[in-house]
Amino acid sequence: MLRIHFSPEDLARTRISPRPHPMWETLLSLYRLRRRDGELVFDGWRRSIRPKVPAGTRLLTDLVPQNGYAADFLTPATPDLCLASGLEALRRTPKRRLRTDLSILSRERTLPSWTAMLADGRTEAVNRLADAVDQYFTACLAPYWTHVRGRVDQEHARQAQLVADGGFERLFGDLHPSARWCYPVLELDYPVDQDLHLGGRGLQLVPSFFCQGTPMTLLDGDLDPVLLYPIGHSVGWSTTDRTRSLASLLGRTRARVLETIGDRPCTTSEVARRADTSLPTASQQASALRAAGLVTSRQNGQSVLHSITSLGLALLAGNAQ
Known part of the structure; x- marks a missing residue:
């Protein structure tokens, strides 16, 4: 208890x-990847990402067993909940923290030899671990992060x-x-x-x-x-059906622009580049989404910065009321 x-x-x-914690979601997703719980909710995601799991993920699973304690330093507290801040905090983990957490972990399982360098705070070992988190997140979580x-x-x-x-x-x-x-x-x-x-x-x-x-x-x-x-889930959240439904509702280009802005705030030129459309089309689609309350736009120097709203996020999540 x-x-x-x-x-x-x-x-x-x-x-x-107000937002998910990328480092915690990374750690918790490693449990979901290797366990069989939540079949209805997570099996589709597991099937889709298994061929994409980077080889370096082994470093993470060495520190996150299927059951029991996982090293506290893998989920550092950061003021802004973004992956870049979490990775930077991980790279700056004090040697004392590394040694303490690895000592606790070693009581429950035999640790591989590379963790000795990590316990010593060796820069190359810490950076290698942070790179493994980054690669795993990019391959296995980023496509579903919206x-x-x-x-x-x-x-x-x-x-x-x-x-x-x-x-x-x-x-x-x-x-x-x-x-x-x-x-x-x-x-x-x-x-x-x-x-x-x-x-x-x-x-x-x-x-x-x-x-x-x-x-x-x-x-x-x-x-x-x-x-x-x-939190609760809808069955089939990891399939492409939602993307198809969104395209049917908004149109393919507008749906792609909404998904692009949903990934992270971006300027009109960034929207055009990432959504693979022209600058005038990106501006027009962003205006239509803004009029529908799905995005907000504000002047940012010489550019206009577009951000998704709660309603836009709910629509992308497939659970708009």
Whole structure:
């Protein structure tokens, strides 16, 4: 059982992540890749990405066993939830952190020889690990990231409404089927017995796409407190049917432009290049999407920067109301 101990200050500082955490989703997706749980939801994704899994992913699975502890340093806290920041934080992991986490991991399994260099903080070993995360994410998660973002965005909006309607008591009661809230302690089913004392730091609640079963947190209670918990899924989310449906609804070019902007904010010229269309067409399609409330646009120096809205993300996720 996991017991999270709150103070009034902790409740005031507890927040819900508005976006998925790339480093956590990378780690959790490694569990989904090698386990057989969630067949209806994840089997399509597993089948589609297995031929694309980079060879360097072996470095990650050495540190993320199918069950039990995974090294805390693989999921560093960053102020902005983007892969680049997570990779940079991983590259800057202090030697003491590396040694501590690898020592804990070695109690549960025999570690390969290359981890000795990692424990010593050798730059080449740390960079090799960060490159493996980058390559795995690019091959196995990036093609689906717009959908992942959309579902987490929807869950964030739903839970923010729960807090507005009934406070944290309502939110904690809805967080997970095993959640039991009796101030000042939130109890959740967990593989091991663990207490997390927030000590006035608050709690980062992270709705997670690849989390399955029980919620997850860090082993080291001195790190920034975080709780990952699973969200709902639609069957077939990883297939191409949604892309075809979106093209039928919006038209092929407009759907491609929306997906391009959904990947990350971009200028009109970037939209044209990445969506493989002309500059006038990209501008016209972005204007139509803006009029429909699916994207927003703002002046950015000499360019116009386009960003997707919550409604646009929901449409890409295939769950617009």
